[in-house]
Amino acid sequence: MKDAPENLGLDYDPVRHPEGCRPGIDCDHWVIRGARLRDPSSELDRNDDIYLSNGRIIAIGEAPGDWPGDTAEHLCAEGHWLIPGIIDGWARLREPGLEHKATIATESAAAVAGGISTLVMPPDTTPVLDTVAVARYIKRRAQLAGRARVVAIGAMTQQLEGELLAEMAALDEGGCVAISNAHYPFHDLRLMRRALEYAATFNLQVLLQPIDPSLSARGCAHDGAVATRLGLPGLPVSAETAPLAQLIAMINETGARVHVPMISSAAALKLIERAKADGLPITAGVSAHQLWLTEMDTDALDPNAHVIPPLRTMRDRDALRRGLAEGLIDTVVSDHQPHEPDAKLAPFPETEPGISGLETLLPLVLKLVEEDVITFDRAIDALATRPASLFGLSDAGSIAVGQRADLALIDPDAMWSLDSTGMASAGSNTPFAGWDFAHRVEATWVNGRRVFLREE
């Protein structure tokens, strides 16, 4: 017999305090004084005090009547910004299955160092996240780590093999915030259509990454001038647009709510734009690195620039930036994939794709704000507000009384340079080493606990 949903409670439990919690850090009552509170979804942009108690925001401005006063922890945060904790909609934490690369403990610590309070994890773990037991294990590991909240996306098909439907409704009841087949293909289009139909029955949020395995074949770089010069097997744009067009056709018929976590090309953006204009329930995301890097960054054969979908042209990058600015692209994700050093120690095509992106997600997006590519409001919308609504995390992603106290404190004037050797993530595979950033996360609260404080 299945567990009743209320017994599973995978989602909204307060993060438990580990044994030996430190007074003043793991304190239940916080007042953060004088920070510039910035949350467009609550139309909030003013310097004020904010009161946190038992995991929630209980007051903004005046202290509530029963405020415990002396026993609460104070933090003077004048000159800093306080924003909603970031919700990273697509991050691989490597556990269970690949603990030699990273663990939930290391990566949730890296997340809070980057202002991320909630990590959404795709189901391609080992074992595959196709049972409630695996989801429960992940939640338990995250609780023990006591840093970021980790929420799981359940598998759409058993073992992600694309042949038999997974128990999607059970996964949903078990606290999975969405379902997905990660980057694995379906056995055939009929099966895919049925999976979407089944998901639509229960109004489940589906995440599908369009990538045609036969068109991508051995491809490791954008099929363009740079790959041609370097003799790298190319991954054409059609490997993204062809399956995306099929997906859109099926959304039209099934009504399934589908989010594409990462698009990489101007052509894919056009398809998304048209589908949205047609009123289809489709949303899209982009990875932060796609907003900054292009195929030119694979030019030095740096394995840290080896990502799937690949870095595309300047024109694609600019289209993605425009798409984000105009809100056609809903969210920005880290597409975090930490690796052990050996995974990147080989000729470019033989290296494993992926960037360790948790600690650069927010800085890269704020850098777009700094360069007037997007507004600050759009940045918070893409990093917190829309992901919260996408994954049904209704009490997260905003600063308002009654909401979860998931917050990030930012020093807007701190100039810093990314040192890949000093990253909190177990993977230091980043192409952004040496880049300068102007905003730095100084502290992060998750569920009312301060889980990160930058120490000089």
Next chain:
Amino acid sequence: MAVNFVRPKIPKFAPDPWAIQFDEQGHLRHLLTIEGLGPQWITRILDTAEGFVSVTDREIKKVPLLRGRTVVNLFFESSTRTRTTFELAAKRLSADVLNLNLATSATKKGESLLDTLRNIEAMQADMFVVRHEQSGAAHFIARHVAPHVSVLNAGDGWHSHPTQALLDAFTIRRHKGDFTPLRVAIVGDIRHSRVARSQMHVLNSLNVGELRVIAPRTLIPTDVEKLGVRVFHDMREGLRDVDVIIMLRLQRERMESGLLPSEEEFYRLYGLTEEKLAWAKDDAIVMHPGPANRGVEIESSVADGPQSVILEQVSNGIGVRMAVMSLCMSANRGENA
């Protein structure tokens, strides 16, 4: 909306993958790709090769330049012709030569590429001649070898085969002299050819008059025009008025992977026959990096005909490889300033 992108800092990886080929004094340390060599270095290699080609005509075909040095042929992908010419070049320079066919040994046992490298380095090797099935492998090895070791790329994936392109340029120069008035056509599987890519760089660097590639679209890589070539799909148009025809080898697997319908159709449309050769200039020379598939990309009577310089390419290959080896080794001795 202003979209100003200013790269904040140079990343830790050198922005020019070819910069690694030179040491701090600007001497040639490795030969990984033609890119970044510039016409001066290319000409210097070709001039040096002239001297070495005459060595091979002597009764005693040896010079003592690399006496006491060890050259290791690291072939992760099998090749007889290229390995043999590198071996012969090294031996004519009096080096000790070690041939390692790694396609079937170490790496198949799970030993990583770097482990293999470290082990051979420990045997006091001075130069690695590397062939590998992955593009960028020679760069990867060059980034990780000890400072006294030179790396020569003998072909990596679809990327680069610099000595082959240099010997082609050497052969063309011997027959045609100046490159600037020449029209050169490369015919066949451009998409998968490291030879073609290196030829494009070497010929454009030497300011060739016009460089053409001729193939069906399935064998032409995306945006190849950006490498400085004109694309033709029709042999008659592509061969018109050309001075040099370079045929590339076509592999049967190309047919199986759906790039071509059949050898017969390819031969009919793109195979170099006497009839098609007549569309080029009367004194056009015919080249092929070998080994040639007769009756697939080239007719026997053309391969063996008076306009063919295919065997000369093989002999020139030894002299060119001797030149590259001696220049790289003298960089390590601080001699080629």
